Amino acid sequence: MLIHTQKETLVHALSSAAKNDKIGFVPTMGALHKGHISLVNKALAENDLVxxxxxxxxxxxxxxxxLQKYPRTPEDDISLLKRLKGDLIVYLPEVSGLYEDSIFAKKYNFGGLENEMEGKHRSGHFDGVGTIVNKLFRIVKPDAAYFGEKDFQQLQIVKKLVAIENLPVKIIGCAILREDNGLAMSSRNKRLSAKQIEEATIIYRTLNEVREKFSSTSIADLNTLVAERFLQNPHLELEYFEIANEKTLKTAKRKNEDLKYRAFIAVLADEVRLIDNMPLN
Incomplete structure (x- = not known):
């Protein structure tokens, strides 16, 4: 396993790869867990170099x-990655190495995908995602890039980004990995207490309940059901719950048998923000 901190040395290393080698890419913000590792293992299985x-x-x-409190565990991350088998390069850039003199995000029009759910609650978030993913894709020049479905809206945004920037990258979505209690694996889980982890199981339980009742219950009644479930737990604040068209991410008010729907949720456990989603039909 090779580690690069400079863009120039990474580009040189990648240019030295065999001409027909397939390059896979897994962009992360670190604090790696089994979910990340599953993405890397899938990439290693499907590419010559990752x-x-x-x-x-x-x-x-x-x-x-x-931003300040986001968990950073580079030594642990490297230790985890060293256990994997395959041709692997780790890129650990500094902010100045990617943004140079000015730290700002490019403004994107993702066709409305950026205005739903996370976009309503995190102003400018997807401009930042698009900016950094575009930068990284142009450095790494991967054949395929791997993203977890826990951030399903981000996954759809990245697919749109590739079309906007005309980048020759195949975007591969990977299933959510969960803890034994159903909680979606996330770097932010490291900030939760044991009690909060136990309480947060309500997220998965509620999504499952919505999925089970989706065919027989109206969307309005499902929205009410979810609100009531979280009113019963004063330690978790429901930021939003939405049932949306899986393709457009627009909030659904009624069901259409020809469309696929997904439930999306964001919950606050004190200062820790947890998101999850689940296909419904």
């Missing part, structure tokens, strides 16, 4: 305190 980037991107945080 690059994993570890970079906490400042332009996708609309809350400076959240």
């Amino acid at each position: 690059v994993v980037s570890i970079f906490v991107n400042p332009t996708q945080f609309n809350n400076s305190a959240d």
